[in-house]
Amino acid sequence: MRETRYVKAINEALLEEMARDERVFIVGEDVGFGGGAFSATRDLLQRFGERRVRDTPISEAAIVGIATGAAMRGLRPVAEIMFADFLTLSMDQIVNQLAKVRYMFGGTYRMPVVIRAACGGGLNAGPQHSQSLEAWFAHVPGLEVVMPATPHDAKGLLKSAIRDDNPVLFLEHKALYASKGDVPEEEYLVPIGEADVKRTGKDVTIVTASRMVHHSLEAAAALAAEGIDAEVIDLRTISPLDKDAILRSVQKTSRLVVAHEAVKAFGFGAEIVAMICEELPASIRPRVARVGAPFAPVPFAQEKQYLPSAADVVQAVKRVMVS
């Protein structure tokens, strides 16, 4: 093991998969000579050349279309959409094209496309550069949505995403790029669709993803000091959802808090709460709470007050601990 930054782990995953498979190439804005707006593609141009690390004009629809068409002809593109907010500019290409090609054309095509994008707040980037839009994409059949929280998971999941034959939306949290964590020296993969219990506990289940994993672990540590033993489940993949991991834990604790950075209303928390209500045995009536951002755009100067925090998770846990 060695300590590695989240952004470096992503860079390593790209480098290893490009070295492994000639069909893998990178396409996006400033990914080549610029090395990536967040340095995720640093030095890849020097290593692999302009054929495989392709700078594009500022044309997000075209970036996704390039990836879609190339995959239809057997390549394995990794597209970068710099900020997840800019995915809106490629929405038709993602939702009506990429996500539907396989199904709509009778299962003929395999669509090994990864779209990487930086999501979330924390850098005071304001309303158009800070959103968490994962629920939109999780609502679209045909897409997989991945949100790693640690350097270890970011690397292992990105390698899996590149080898996956389905379109994967890979949402990297921009406030985590500089974070450090243990990453093995040897090669490994983290499977898509498998949640990870980041902390075991018996009193309450906290289901979360991306940066909120860290706030949830901080909350769990604070709660432990008060005698509350929280289990923290890092989904890692939003779609497909690891229902079993959630159900197993809530069957044990009977208390569920879902914490995400996205606006609370209509977020993935709503889906998870509905899912456990439908699928848990009738004998278990779990107490539930959600943590999410207010129903407002991400503000610039008031971002700290806006974003859900460890304290919000602590409060939500205390609400479900009553009775």
Place this chain on the structure above:
Amino acid sequence: MTERADELLAILASMVRVRRVEERLSELFTQGKIPGFIHVSIGQEAVPAGVCSCLERDDAVLTTHRGHGHAVAKGIDLKRFMAEIFGRRTGFCKGRSGSMHVADPTAGVMGANGIVGGGLPIALGTALASQYRGEKTVTVCFFGDGASNEGTFHESLNIAALWSLPVLFCCENNDWAQFTPQSRYMKVEGVARRADSYGMPGVSVDGSDVLAVRRAAAEAVARARRGEGPTLLECKVRRWFGHYVGDPQKYRPADDVKAAKALDPIERLVSRLAGSNALGTDGMQAIESRIQAEIDAAVAFAAESPPADPADLHRDVYA
């Protein structure tokens, strides 16, 4: 470029096949045998026939909601094509797609698109794959004049020129964007001149003259195969019928329809051939009866095929 007699006959047969397929589709649709809605390109056959006569089987074609002609001229299997439009499990897409999304990648028919302008960015990707692997295959992206006002048109032509991608952007300019005439949605006359903005050749041809279409397409395809980049080819065509089958066209002056029907690409080629003996004595009749038999067989296959499988609706969402 001079076409041999067999080439001329093949081009004529291709136009006739497209026309008769769409006439049959209109008839079947009107009889209620085809669900959903369909868009026909009757009167515009010179474009698919002319362009596809320059292509090889492994060249890629992307088409639109008005795309039967491109698929048929590219050589799609008529039986499975018809079965798809009928919504049968033997269709190319297992009945999930219908008229607007027929695809057969083995014939280079990458997929028809129901989103106006949606295919242009994808054409960059299929063309990039050819360039990436050093293959000589080209991509033809068909779209209408209406699509040239989508943002994807601008993004795609810019990148195709910048990267010298082997694409032929083929605009079928039929003067209508659904119910709206061109004078109401474009300030400039025609689409081809827009090519200048992207640094690629823009060529405009009479789209009901199949040989003019073929010659312009041949040049663009050759240029793409040589690695010299894309071309924007505008084919000025006339839409004989409405936006969809059954469209009463209340928005359209009767004179416009009459003028459109005066330009029949099939008749034009036939009268051109009349002077030579390329067609022979029963040439046209032979073509017609052969195509009639092909279509009859395709319709019979579709009609006799089992309906789309309800259990199948869950399959192929993911690989």
